[in-house]
Amino acid sequence: MWELYCYGLGDAALPFRVIRGLGFSVRFGRLNVERSRSNTMDTMKFLRIVVLLACVAGLSVRADFESNLLKELHGVGFKLRPMVVRSKIFELEAEVLKQHAVEKLKEMNVRVLTDSESKVLPGEPFLELAVNIAQAQGPSHIYSVSLELRERAELERPKESVVIMAVSTWNRESLGIANRQEAVMQAIDRLLRVFAEELHGANGG
Helix, strand or coil: CCCCCCCCCCCCCHHHHHHHHCCEEEECCEEEECCCCCCCCCHHHHHHHHHHHHHHHHHHCCCCCCHHHHCCCCCEEEEECCCEEECCCCCCCHHHHHHHHHHHHHHCCCCECCHHHHHHCCCCCEEEEEEEEEEEECCEEEEEEEEEEEEEEEEEECCCEEEEEEEEEEEEEEEEEECCHHHHHHHHHHHHHHHHHHHHHHCCC
């Protein structure tokens, strides 16, 4: 098993763009390697390069989220974005994953709000988890896990109009290659832990 984790990637589609840019193609949920040149590197070496380049590119465009954005944040709602799992091996159930994430947040003393509680807080803050998995070769899978804090904000527009929408005020992403489902769950737990630590750090906890 080979895994690499990096934080701060701002685009969940980045891994697939990088894959295509290096001569790979994703078809039917599997990663196909096109070797049009005489290249003796095996598939896993290619995959390692893909992940490394994706991490470097993501870190170079990462937005600097100030810690004061987490100040006075007394709780968050939680949502799971529809998962993209193109695998015959990994089986992730949305409801089980959501419950797991909520329990982990509570264990780390992060108050998880109900929908009604979230709506009465300024900005209606909620964490959004996104999971994307694609089978590469054999048991190996490429995955991307992102965690975003989203809040409602007013955007000023000409002619005194105002647009209200949910914007990302905190974001971290983990990208890697793994051949077991537990590795993806561990990546999710790490992102949740990063959020909890930064939240408590911003509030003197």
